[in-house]
Amino acid sequence: MKETMGESTDAHEKYGEMAARYADSNPDQRARAEYEWPVVRSLLPDVSGKRVLDAGCGSGYYSAWLAERGAEVVGIDASEEMIAEATDRHGDEATFLVADLREPLDAFEDESFDLVVSQLTLEHVEDWRPPMAEFHRVSKPGGRLVVSCDHPFTTYFVIEHEDPEIGSADATEADYYEVERYDRVWGEGEKRIEIPCYRRSLRGVLGPIFGAGFVLEDLREPRPPETDGPLAYFESHTPRFLVVRARKPSPSSRR
């Protein structure tokens, strides 16, 4: 992996600075409500009566959605402020814990979840092998993993083009095959924030999922809708997000 650059503040600390604002606005953002979330939702199995881990749950909006459909949900996030928001807003519906996906998830027993969902969080983690190994460990045989992340092509493209509208603060060039740190810029003026992200190749996304022992079930590259705002940059011609579903094989169905 390439040496990282920029300041050493972790992404979750940046999210912590804007936790309340994120909780208020994020679910309604068009890129989420009309683009990313419908695709994630379409890949979710029936969650009624299932135990679900929302890994990188932020302010808990999606944990609550899952709980409202009958799941027993545990949301984890490295940001104490995000977990405080999640607990305030949705603590009656789900359980929320501070946990860093770069560390072992010691709070959870082996084979204790039917579904692990991780939405738009793993781009803040440089090495995906530890979280994928933990997702596999805590998944029941036959359990599903649904991950959404920045699309590898798009992050490469963004860095190469350095468009300030969508942000690539420090990066000036990209090597598609490397895992590379870049800072995404959101907001302006007092609301301006730079969040550390790591871009990677398609193999960089799938390799750790396969390496942990999951098998791929589906892969989506949704076409952005015709819209204004940041998504318009992509002119509906390039995917902004990648969404995958994988399964932990049951002993009887190993392949």
Ligand SMILES: C[S@@+](CC[C@H](N)C(=O)[O-])C[C@H]1O[C@@H](n2cnc3c(N)ncnc32)[C@H](O)[C@@H]1O
């Ligand atoms: C874009 S938000 C997504 C939150 C939620 N999944 C959603 O879709 O609204 C990214 C989240 O990742 C969390 N995060 C960043 N690095 C993390 C890490 N190493 N471990 C756990 N959570 C992390 C941040 O605190 C933030 O809440």
